[in-house]
Amino acid sequence: MTTRTWLALLAAFLFAAVLWFLAALRLLPTDWPAFPFDASTMKVDQILFAFGVMPRGAIALMAGAILGLAGALLQAVLRNPVADPTTLGISAGAQLALVMTTIYAPALLEQGRWVVALAGAGTAAALVMLIGARRAFAPVTMVIAGMLVGMTASAIATAITLSRGEYLLSLVIWNGGSLVQQDWGGVRSLGLVLISGAAGAALLARPLRVLSLGAAGAGALGLNVAAIRFAVIILAVFLAGAVSAELGLIGFVGLAAPAFARSLGARTMGQVLALAPFLGAILLSACDGVVLGLSDLTGEMFPTGALTGLIGGPLLIWLLPRLRGSTPPGTEAAEGPAPRLDRPGRVLIALVVATVVLAVLLVWIGRVPQGWAVLDWNSFRDFLPLRLPRLIAAGAAGSLLAIAGAILQRMTANPLASPEVLGVSGGASIGYAAVLFLMVSPGPTERMIGTMLGGAVALILVSRFASRRDMPAERILLAGIAVSSMAAALLSALMATGSAQSWQVLAWLSGSSGNVGPAQAAVLAALALIVVMLALGAWRWLELLPLGSEVASGLGVPLTRARLGLVAIAGIATGAATVLVGPLSFVGLMAPHMARRLGFARARDHICGAALIGAILMISADFGARMAGFPYELPLGLFASLLGAPWLVWLMMRMRR
Known part of the structure; x- marks a missing residue:
């Protein structure tokens, strides 16, 4: 990558840092608490800063990095530049599972939301992958199937939410992808997820380079294509499900981060896998900084995940001309030969x-x-x-x-x-x-x-x-x-x-x-x-x-x-x-x-x-x-x-x- 690329990355990081710093100054202009934080000796504003603003800034970086890595893995294994946890329905599957469990079986959440979110994300991913396997994982078919599964899950979640008014406001805010934090527990959890995901991506980087030659070429070189696909998808589902369980639905960061990495000059598999988490962290942190700034101007605290969704639509349209693997017209038969009426x-x-x-x-x-x-x-x-x-x-x-x-x-x-x-x-x-x-x-x-x-x-x-x-x-x-x-x-x-x-x-x-x-x-x-x-x-x-x-x-x-x-x-x-x-x-x-x-x-x-x-x-x-x-x-x-x-x-x- 060129010097210009590194300067662009530095400028983006500084922009995100300045936005967060300005938000912190508005809450607590002076007298920032010293580490380690002891709530018993702190003022109310200091507690809000130490256990609200600071973990929020940290978790934005963690979640952005995780989603960026998940998107890079999915795009690499499927050879699809518009694949990410949102476009493949993974995040929406986790959302539906958590909404249904919250309303109909809240006792299952006593031990945490992770198991439920991962089960929903895994079910949605399995459905999309089964459909994709029938079409040789053609990029257009995969994205259409994934986003339709996601839209179905979101529609059902919205209808269920509306039917139970006592849960309405909290579920709507959570579904939007709010980064509001009350302690450092979420940061520690997602930090462990990020470390595990990075280790898994490092182990899978070499097989993914081989798979980039195509399924036939990789198989000829002795690579177990099915096993690698399964391992990578399981890892991506784990990463996306963890973010959904902790923060709600945050869309399109996994789509944007790898795309930005390639546009900045990342060419090899290792470069994309290394740069996408960094760019994802910057992107989500910058979006959250904008949300915090808007909250001061308007008095409303919008969920950060909604703002990232506004980025994903234009980005997907921009990537469409570069999408390969179009489905030939007339080849997708749904139910076999249809009957034909004479009269x-x-x-x-x-x-x-x-x-x-x-x-x-x-x-x-x-x-x-x-x-x-x-x-x-x-x-x-x-x-x-x-x-x-x-x-x-x-x-x-x-x-x-x-x-x-x-x-x-x-x-x-x-x-x-x-x-x-x-x-x-x-x-x-x-x-x-x-x-x-x-x-x-x-x-x-x-x-x-x-x-x-x-x-x-x-x-x-x-x-x-x-x-x-x-x-x-x-x-x-x-x-x-x-x-x-x-x-x-x-x-x-x-x-x-x-x-x-x-x-x-x-x-x-x-x-x-x-x-x-x-x-x-x-x-x-x-x-x-x-x-x-x-x-x-x-x-x-x-x-x-x-x-x-x-x-x-x-x-x-x-x-x-x-x-x-x-x-x-x-x-x-x-x-x-x-x-x-x-x-x-x-x-x-x-x-x-x-x-x-x-x-x-x-x-x-x-x-x-x-x-x-x-x-x-x-x-x-x-x-x-x-x-x-x-x-x-x-x-x-x-x-x-x-x-x-x-x-x-x-x-x-x-x-x-």
């Missing part, structure tokens, strides 16, 4: 009838304090005007999400494509939260406008990225995931403030149709019809794009215009549905697959079938949300995500090369 029109008519019958039945059946009941005719007529708008809205939202999912899956030839990862849902969430925090008592109209604008901004970001680079379509999918990650990080920061708006954001994130009126239902229904017509108008593009870019271009498809147009239709549909459902639904993933399994192979039939199935799924979820917790209404998004999560896991496990 799909009959099945479509049957689905229309089923949708209407289901809606009527779900209005007719209900719960009363004495149990389940079937309404008489007079009661049915009285309840119909009350329930019909929300049924129409739920069905329209399900149709919109299903159409968006069908478009994305056909456009990318990727069975894991869904509206949730396009980035529009995340952008809509930011728009909704911005209206709540920036306006005084915003009404439904202002909230809807803010939500649509947020979705439009996210759509513009993804579209501009797609239009400026000639990339395979699955890279556009990753760009959407990056936008979603940035949105999730910002929401974590806003919700961790503990304000009244935080509760409103959390409630909306889970989805609800309880406040839908006739006008909103009519707008959603009209928009669903418009989107169906637009998608049917693009049927030729949807027929040819799954064959691959070269074939589609040879048959006259204008690739850039087609992709941008289809992304726009999917974005509009997702943004409109998100206003009602929230960003936690997986209907856009399930409905298109169900339509394919029923035999809707042609694009037109597939679009119509997916729209009807999406409506049926969301109407069913709305009924479950109303009845499961009677007399209280549970979140609509909770039911949709609980339907989608098992489907997602099953679908990814069936993927084959």
Whole structure:
């Protein structure tokens, strides 16, 4: 590495140190306590400094170094420049395990959170690696699978957190990745983890250098590739799980540190493994210094992990053009050869009838304090005007999400494509939260406008990225995931403030149709019809794009215009549905697959079938949300995500090369 590189590293270290020093001076300008610290002889400000600020600064360095090392190990063993504990779902797995244990089995935490966090992180990593093994660990597939697993885990954790209000604030702050410390215990624990991880990385550095030749080349030289991969992944899971157990969810430090190391001139495996922890420590320490500075200016203490998430999204987009190992279009079959209906029109008519019958039945059946009941005719007529708008809205939202999912899956030839990862849902969430925090008592109209604008901004970001680079379509999918990650990080920061708006954001994130009126239902229904017509108008593009870019271009498809147009239709549909459902639904993933399994192979039939199935799924979820917790209404998004999560896991496990 050059002298310029070392000067850059020194400047970054000094910047982080100055930020921490300024924060320390604001708390205690003079009379710093002397080591060793004795609380019985110290003033209150000195105790806060010695057992709060100082261990916080130390643990930022420790955690950053650990995450940087974990990211470097994962990127080396998978030969994937965008692999890290966040993009592979490892940190989110630990988060979900800790949230579920805190709420449902708190006794398991009496001996500490480490075992639970490591179990969750290991389960998520095992799932992603099993999926990756079926695709020869292709980088794009690995990241899509990992981030979808992570999004699923985060969605379920959010829904569970919302369902138990007594744990809400503490879990939200912890999920954001707070570095607040009360003693030096966490520093000692993570210090031992860092030493162990560094020793393990030193032992694995030479096999990783051999593995950098490729699995075939390393195997020919006598390296046990499977054993090395297993050892490195176990070490990375241990490192990431330890940080999650101690501090919560801190994202993208493991992605940024190795990338910065390579950009500063690190070329060999040893250089990257040595430099990434140092850069990770500087990065997290600098982010925490910024958080401490903002807390003095605003009076709010944001979780540091949310700020690091804002770095990861742009960095992931920057790295996408450099990502190798793209999945060839049309090669990721999810469920084997799908059947093909000779007369799909009959099945479509049957689905229309089923949708209407289901809606009527779900209005007719209900719960009363004495149990389940079937309404008489007079009661049915009285309840119909009350329930019909929300049924129409739920069905329209399900149709919109299903159409968006069908478009994305056909456009990318990727069975894991869904509206949730396009980035529009995340952008809509930011728009909704911005209206709540920036306006005084915003009404439904202002909230809807803010939500649509947020979705439009996210759509513009993804579209501009797609239009400026000639990339395979699955890279556009990753760009959407990056936008979603940035949105999730910002929401974590806003919700961790503990304000009244935080509760409103959390409630909306889970989805609800309880406040839908006739006008909103009519707008959603009209928009669903418009989107169906637009998608049917693009049927030729949807027929040819799954064959691959070269074939589609040879048959006259204008690739850039087609992709941008289809992304726009999917974005509009997702943004409109998100206003009602929230960003936690997986209907856009399930409905298109169900339509394919029923035999809707042609694009037109597939679009119509997916729209009807999406409506049926969301109407069913709305009924479950109303009845499961009677007399209280549970979140609509909770039911949709609980339907989608098992489907997602099953679908990814069936993927084959």
